Amino acid sequence: MLTFAPGYPLLREVVTAARAASRLNDSRFAQVFDVEDDWDHAYIVMEWAAGDTLEDMLTSGPLDSARGARIIAEAADAMSAAHAAGLAHLCMTPDSLRWTPGGGVKITGLGLDAALSGATAEDPALADTYRLGMLLYAALTGHWPGPDCPTLPPAPLADGLPCSPRQVRAGVPGALDEITSQAMLQRDQEGLFPLTTPAQLASALHAAIPPVPIPQLPPTPRSRNDSRRTSSRAARETRDTDYWSPGEREREREPEYWAPGAQQPPARPRTGNVGSGRRPDPSRLRIGIAAAAVLVLVVVLAVVLLQPHHSSPSQATGTHHTSTTAPKSSVSVLTPVSAQGLEENNNGANLAIDGNQATRWQTHFYLGNPVFGGLQQGSGLLLDMGHSVKLSSVTVTFGAIPGANVEIKIGTPGAPVPAPQSDAMSSSAAAADEAASQSFASAMTTVAQQTGVSGTVTFPVSSKASGRYVLIWFTKLPPMAGQANKYQADVYNIVVKGQG
Numbered sequence: 366m367l368t369f370a371p372g373y374p375l376l377r378e379v380v381t382a383a384r385a386a387s388r389l390n391d392s393r394f395a396q397v398f399d400v401e402d403d404w405d406h407a408y409i410v411m412e413w414a415a416g417d418t419l420e421d422m423l424t425s426g427p428l429d430s431a432r433g434a435r436i437i438a439e440a441a442d443a444m445s446a447a448h449a450a451g452l453a454h455l456c457m458t459p460d461s462l463r464w465t466p467g468g469g470v471k472i473t474g475l476g477l478d479a480a481l482s483g484a485t486a487e488d489p490a491l492a493d494t495y496r497l498g499m500l501l502y503a504a505l506t507g508h509w510p511g512p513d514c515p516t517l518p519p520a521p522l523a524d525g526l527p528c529s530p531r532q533v534r535a536g537v538p539g540a541l542d543e544i545t546s547q548a549m550l551q552r553d554q555e556g557l558f559p560l561t562t563p564a565q566l567a568s569a570l571h572a573a574i575p576p577v578p579i580p581q582l583p584p585t586p587r588s589r590n591d592s593r594r595t596s597s598r599a600a601r602e603t604r605d606t607d608y609w610s611p612g613e614r615e616r617e618r619e620p621e622y623w624a625p626g627a628q629q630p631p632a633r634p635r636t637g638n639v640g641s642g643r644r645p646d647p648s649r650l651r652i653g654i655a656a657a658a659v660l661v662l663v664v665v666l667a668v669v670l671l672q673p674h675h676s677s678p679s680q681a682t683g684t685h686h687t688s689t690t691a692p693k694s695s696v697s698v699l700t701p702v703s704a705q706g707l708e709e710n711n712n713g714a715n716l717a718i719d720g721n722q723a724t725r726w727q728t729h730f731y732l733g734n735p736v737f738g739g740l741q742q743g744s745g746l747l748l749d750m751g752h753s754v755k756l757s758s759v760t761v762t763f764g765a766i767p768g769a770n771v772e773i774k775i776g777t778p779g780a781p782v783p784a785p786q787s788d789a790m791s792s793s794a795a796a797a798d799e800a801a802s803q804s805f806a807s808a809m810t811t812v813a814q815q816t817g818v819s820g821t822v823t824f825p826v827s828s829k830a831s832g833r834y835v836l837i838w839f840t841k842l843p844p845m846a847g848q849a850n851k852y853q854a855d856v857y858n859i860v861v862k863g864q865g
């Protein structure tokens with residue numbers, strides 16, 4: 366329960382934040398049960414969150430990497446739900462995150478901690494992703510990459526920035542090291558794109574964490590009756606096998622059936638029933654099997670000989686014809702000859718087809734409007750395949766921020782390929798280039814398209830259209846990370862599959 370002194374200056378902000386948090390019915394957050402905003406007797410009644418805080422868990426050192434990443438992934442999932450409801454935290458620390466006795470996360474202070482401290486952010490999703498990245502750093506290393514957690518040792522610095530988790534603690538998986546940097550630095554580092562929302566961070570962590578092994582159930586214990594039945598069945602199977610086994614052991618048993626003083630063994634019924642305790646005559650068995658085999662052979666030969674024979678014209682003339690049906694071409698990876706920007710930046714175009722996920726091509730950035738700032742209708746990356754091809758799929762790795770609308774086009778337009786843009790172009794030349802590029806793109810066939818793309822996306826192609834050129838054509842750009850009203854697209858890699 367929080368109580369406030371009369372005249373507390375931030376009372377209105379705190380009460381507003383508490384009421385907003387009370388409407389989020391999510392067990393991963395400490396619940397707000399009651400709010401009283403009387404100026405002289407204001408209070409807030411909150412859930413007492415049980416469990417150890419992340420700060421408590423780190424007193425003896427860093428967590429196992431997989432466990433720490435799993436806890437932060439759940440916290441990122443929870444914060445993603447909070448942001449979808451219009452709520453942000455802005456002040457997460459190791460003391461804000463608990464691991465409950467039931468095995469789940471509990472986040473305290475949603476909205477309230479920011480209101481109490483007066484914290485604000487221009488981009489709340491970015492701010493909370495950064496704080497989650499700091500929590501991930503602490504879970505992996507046992508150090509805190511900031512000044513606001515005095516109970517944990519500070520992270521060592523290099524060039525004014527925290528060292529990466531792998532530099533602080535040996536054994537941190539490379540994937541988790543990269544994800545931490547992507548969440549905390551909020552800028553490119555060695556080709557890594559930033560993670561700017563809790564949902565992106567959660568998705569990256571879930572993909573990197575090894576699955577929890579499913580425990581194997583112990584075998585069901587057998588009852589004494591089951592054991593007796595099993596033993597009895599095994600004994601019968603052994604006895605039955607003995608009766609069918611040829612050899613001296615069976616012949617040695619024969620005298621046991623003789624009556625004392627008798628010259629011949631007594632007559633015994635031969636029913637052929639193994640379970641009756643009587644052994645069938647092996648010679649008769651062999652004769653029966655041979656006769657059955659001969660009968661089957663005779664029947665097969667009769668069927669073959671009685672089949673009518675039809676000679677084809679080619680057989681009648683002694684001419685042999687082979688099949689003229691050519692096998693279908695198999696789908697394979699097709700390697701582009703080159704790449705260039707079409708009505709777009711040409712610098713680094715070939716980096717999108719070099720097979721290296723750490724390199725990329727970028728469009729120009731545009732202001733105020735995701736449709737190229739209202740200046741044009743589209744732009745993209747043109748791949749020259751060297752000869753005509755048919756597509757089965759095109760897989761493109763975009764940046765992490767969703768929002769791009771993309772079309773895949775193919776064709777061999779009659780017009781020449783427009784020259785790449787140059788900063789030295791005059792306005793009239795640029796206008797002519799724009800018209801030529803738009804005309805070239807319009808002459809190609811759209812074979813696949815998707816909206817709001819991000820990350821690695823596969824565009825399946827069922828069209829029979831073919832052509833020498835494949836075009837990754839943007840009709841809308843995603844927002845730039847941390848840049849208000851700026852839009853730009855990234856392409857890290859392209860894999861083209863088809864026939865040709």
